[in-house]
Amino acid sequence: DAKTTQPPSMDCAEGRAANLPCNHSTISGNEYVYWYRQIHSQGPQYIIHGLKNNETNEMASLIITEDRKSSTLILPHATLRDTAVYYCIVRVAAGDDSWGKFQFGAGTQVVVTP
Amino acid sequence: DAGVIQSPRHEVTEMGQEVTLRCKPISGHNSLFWYRQTMMRGLELLIYFNNNVPIDDSGMPEDRFSAKMPNASFSTLKIQPSEPRDSAVYFCASSLGLSEYFGPGTRLLVL
Secondary structure, three states: OOOOEOOOEEEEEOOOOEEEEEEOOOOOOOEEEEEEEEOOOOOOEEEEEEOOOOEEOOOOEEEEOOOOOEEEEEEOOOOHHHOEEEEEEEEEEEEOOEEOOOOOOOOEEEEEEO | OOOOEEEOOEEEEOOOOOEEEEEEOOOOOOEEEEEEEEOOOEEEEEEEEEOOEEEEOOOOOOOOEEEEEEEOOEEEEEEOOOOHHHOEEEEEEEEOOOOEEEOOOEEEEEO
């Protein structure tokens, strides 16, 4: 699976949008981009995933560049409860309902401040 | 749905003792994963099952670790004998393909 590069940390003001970048320049055509987050002392929580198109759900938006070499997770209105480590992961879809493993890196520590 | 259930939530044991961690996946999910998280190594996949069959155990650190999934609703991760370096948070996750859903973890301390 392709590797990802994320900034180690970033701060965001409460109520503002948080834009989390991720580089995955070696991504393959059958690899999806996933985002998870881990709030302190809890298990990782699924946020969103995408292949080519931008995606939006109740938690966040995922913007994937046309060449798929990078993506941005957008938390539209950050709250204090969004303080967490955010992981960007690429994962291969091997076909026939077979999927590659999730490989978690160091992620980005996001701190939302009042 | 109650989500992935893990027990115990905390375990303190002495070196050399056997430790058994338990996991109940989300009903209907056909894949189950065991992860270990430490400050030094981050989140590591130990083993995963598909339809109760172990598919990839390449992440299991050594023979002291073993995992079983006797049925679709239960799995165990056993460490025998335990060592201080096994101290970590152990997560179980389950999946129906697209995404994995994690349990709250078991915090293990081996003295």
